[in-house]
Amino acid sequence: MSIFVDANTRVIVQGMTGRAGTFYTDQAVRYGSTYVGGVRPGKGGTRHLDMPMFNTVAEAMTETGANASLVIVPAPHAAEAMIEAIEAGIGVIVCVTERVPQHDMSRVKAALEGTDCVLIGPNSQGILTPEQCKIGVMPTRNAQPGSVGIASRSASLTSEILAQFSKAGMGQSTTVGIGGDTLHGVDFVECLKRFRDDAETEAVVLIGEIGGRSEEDAAEYLRSVDYGKPVIALVVGRHAPKGRRMGHAGTLSVLGGDSAQEKIANLRNAGVFIADNADDVVASVLQAQARAKAS
Amino acid sequence: MNIHEYQAKALLRTYGAPVAAGVPITSLDEAEAAINALPGPVWVVKSQIHAGGRGKGKFKELPEDAKGGVRVSFSPEEAMDNIKEMFGNTLVTKQTGPSGKQVNRLYIESGAAIDRELYLSLLVNRETGMTSFVASTEGGMDIETVAEETPDLIHTVDITPSQGCTDQDAAKLADALKLDGTAKTQAVELFKNLYTAFAEKDMSLLEINPLIVTESNDMQVLDAKVSFDNNALFRHSDVQELRDLTEEDEKEIQASKYDLSYIALDGEIGCMVNGAGLAMATMDIIKLYGGEPANFLDVGGGATTEKVTEAFKIITADPNVKGILVNIFGGIMRCDVIAEGVVEAVKQVGLPVPLVVRLEGTKVNEGKKIINESGLNVIAADDLDDAAQKIVKAVKG
Numbered sequence A: 001m002s003i004f005v006d007a008n009t010r011v012i013v014q015g016m017t018g019r020a021g022t023f024y025t026d027q028a029v030r031y032g033s034t035y036v037g038g039v040r041p042g043k044g045g046t047r048h049l050d051m052p053m054f055n056t057v058a059e060a061m062t063e064t065g066a067n068a069s070l071v072i073v074p075a076p077h078a079a080e081a082m083i084e085a086i087e088a089g090i091g092v093i094v095c096v097t098e099r100v101p102q103h104d105m106s107r108v109k110a111a112l113e114g115t116d117c118v119l120i121g122p123n124s125q126g127i128l129t130p131e132q133c134k135i136g137v138m139p140t141r142n143a144q145p146g147s148v149g150i151a152s153r154s155a156s157l158t159s160e161i162l163a164q165f166s167k168a169g170m171g172q173s174t175t176v177g178i179g180g181d182t183l184h185g186v187d188f189v190e191c192l193k194r195f196r197d198d199a200e201t202e203a204v205v206l207i208g209e210i211g212g213r214s215e216e217d218a219a220e221y222l223r224s225v226d227y228g229k230p231v232i233a234l235v236v237g238r239h240a241p242k243g244r245r246m247g248h249a250g251t252l253s254v255l256g257g258d259s260a261q262e263k264i265a266n267l268r269n270a271g272v273f274i275a276d277n278a279d280d281v282v283a284s285v286l287q288a289q290a291r292a293k294a295s
Numbered sequence B: 001m002n003i004h005e006y007q008a009k010a011l012l013r014t015y016g017a018p019v020a021a022g023v024p025i026t027s028l029d030e031a032e033a034a035i036n037a038l039p040g041p042v043w044v045v046k047s048q049i050h051a052g053g054r055g056k057g058k059f060k061e062l063p064e065d066a067k068g069g070v071r072v073s074f075s076p077e078e079a080m081d082n083i084k085e086m087f088g089n090t091l092v093t094k095q096t097g098p099s100g101k102q103v104n105r106l107y108i109e110s111g112a113a114i115d116r117e118l119y120l121s122l123l124v125n126r127e128t129g130m131t132s133f134v135a136s137t138e139g140g141m142d143i144e145t146v147a148e149e150t151p152d153l154i155h156t157v158d159i160t161p162s163q164g165c166t167d168q169d170a171a172k173l174a175d176a177l178k179l180d181g182t183a184k185t186q187a188v189e190l191f192k193n194l195y196t197a198f199a200e201k202d203m204s205l206l207e208i209n210p211l212i213v214t215e216s217n218d219m220q221v222l223d224a225k226v227s228f229d230n231n232a233l234f235r236h237s238d239v240q241e242l243r244d245l246t247e248e249d250e251k252e253i254q255a256s257k258y259d260l261s262y263i264a265l266d267g268e269i270g271c272m273v274n275g276a277g278l279a280m281a282t283m284d285i286i287k288l289y290g291g292e293p294a295n296f297l298d299v300g301g302g303a304t305t306e307k308v309t310e311a312f313k314i315i316t317a318d319p320n321v322k323g324i325l326v327n328i329f330g331g332i333m334r335c336d337v338i339a340e341g342v343v344e345a346v347k348q349v350g351l352p353v354p355l356v357v358r359l360e361g362t363k364v365n366e367g368k369k370i371i372n373e374s375g376l377n378v379i380a381a382d383d384l385d386d387a388a389q390k391i392v393k394a395v396k397g
Helices: A019-031 A057-064 A075-088 A102-112 A155-167 A188-197 A214-224 A248-254 A260-269 A278-294 B005-014 B028-037 B076-086 B143-149 B167-176 B181-200 B230-235 B250-257 B276-288 B305-316 B335-349 B364-373 B384-396
Strands: A010-014 A034-039 A051-054 A068-071 A092-095 A118-120 A126-129 A133-136 A145-152 A172-177 A203-209 A231-236 B022-025 B043-047 B070-073 B090-092 B106-110 B114-124 B131-136 B154-159 B203-214 B219-221 B225-228 B261-264 B269-273 B295-298 B323-330 B355-361 B378-380
Touching: A010 A019, A010 A057, A010 A075, A019 A034, A019 A068, A019 A133, A034 A057, A051 A057, A057 A075, A068 A075, A068 A133, A075 A092, A075 A102, A075 B230, A092 A126, A092 A133, A102 B114, A102 B230, A145 A155, A145 A188, A155 A172, A155 A203, A155 A231, A155 A278, A155 B276, A155 B323, A155 B355, A172 A188, A188 A203, A188 A214, A203 A214, A203 A260, A203 A278, A203 B276, A214 A231, A214 A260, A231 A260, A231 A278, A231 B276, A278 B276, A278 B384, B005 B022, B005 B181, B005 B225, B022 B028, B028 B076, B028 B106, B043 B076, B070 B076, B076 B106, B114 B143, B114 B181, B131 B143, B131 B167, B131 B181, B143 B154, B154 B167, B167 B181, B181 B203, B181 B219, B225 B230, B250 B261, B250 B305, B269 B276, B269 B305, B269 B384, B276 B295, B276 B323, B276 B384, B295 B305, B305 B323, B305 B335, B323 B335, B323 B364, B323 B384, B335 B355, B335 B364, B355 B364, B355 B384, B364 B378, B378 B384
Parallel strands: A010 A034, A010 A068, A034 A051, A068 A092, A092 A118, A145 A172, A145 A203, A203 A231, B269 B295, B269 B323, B323 B355, B355 B378
Antiparallel strands: A126 A133, A126 A172, B022 B106, B043 B070, B043 B106, B114 B131, B114 B203, B131 B154, B203 B219, B203 B225, B261 B295
């Protein structure tokens, strides 16, 4: 089991013919994921990486039975690509593109309203269910199947922590990069809900940082349910500078967004086991699991 | 990207916002013409720097009891005296830090007869994904304080992107601000226009504090702060032209040329890391062992040897740096590229301080080999924890 994607996920790539698109599609196929086609207006009917190309997402879905899309197009076109996939009714969209304009993401969020589409990203390393499905740009060498679910706002930190997991022989059910941008698709809460329902996931690790309310929302959700599985969180940015400019952070904090310390306190109050720094995550997972067993 | 108040007002004026007449000056030679261009009887001389709190700010070079960075003048002579006293001096506000900012631009504006001061801002709401208006009857003060002490005086209205700011949205705001008569009619028009400006120009923040109601019950934009979404500047060449590089940290400008994300801090340990999250985690762990990071520097996922060399130069140019920690976890990034960049940089700028390098990931053995064979005096570290301990020890002894 896993969340969002598994061995049955059939993936198309929007932007497959670009340099990054070609590279990461090839990597994912080599990893053993099922990729079934690509989308690029004007390239319909051609082939790329030995897969059929289509002009539209809708066409690609009809012809290939695709249920997920990797969006790997330049930032100026990313929103239109996501909106096209949402309107075509695809189940899962993973957008790895960085620097998508905020106002464009407003339109993407509006398009998502009322649909069942799951958007992962943008500015995400993607999603990985080890040995079943990779949609994204993350390295896979330290990933292995197992029982810890990971949801993260940081790609680099996830790589760091997966290396520690690997050394400890600890595997993952699914690793989700929710993305580093202000406006993004699925949040910690949605990941927590799915991991809770996933029989294989025995513990959940959240990798958070300053800014936004993802951690606060996660804490609020965890206080509202009897979660039943240990949750471990690392929140970085305790010493990052904030609000030096034009009262930026000031105005934003009118709408929420606490410091790392407040986020940590909030999560701890919700029963989350806190990893004090990036090197402590594996130890924290083991402690949290031992504590859960004892109680 | 931030712009000055006078630039923000000029931009908002093109969207029909009521803004007082004003003239910016960038040298004292322009002062007299600027004063004469305005009718009086009140001239307001405003320091143009990218920081808030100007009115309560103090000039470093002037006596403690001298007036602040925004001065009301009741004659052309008084305006001129104020301009001469302010121009070129260093204004320290609660947002500039103790070093302050040199005032190289002044804005001379006609004074207004204020009846009430209100607060209005637009920003993209993280939670709803929509543009939100934030409004309060408590204008002219720090909105943070208002939010903390009297949260019920803060009103927010979310705007549906497909519809834009409707008459109903605007009226709701006007009512929350207790506006009536001509002020209300003008405000409804103003709010709709501000939304259009915010959306069309890809702003990330538009803050009017205060927005005023004059004694004749007219609306006027008395101050304006605008920030633009850097990720959308590619489609706004007119906005790019408003950038004032003298307001930005030199090292940050240099970094942005090479697509590096750099923020200068006050500590003594320079950091070069790939990825924002890992960079913050590295700073946190340095603090844990008693060190202070000198900067945040994310070389990104696609760094080249040239980028790494440049990053290294920027770090070593900071005189406060007493040690450098390079922490690279090569996911997408190759360790050999990083290693070559570090070796190249040291060749160019020398290595005046201890350097701890932690490399992990793609082509890690090649990377370590390059460093080892370079003959550089580099302290190798095995993991994040080890690296942080070693650099703190090297700096603190």
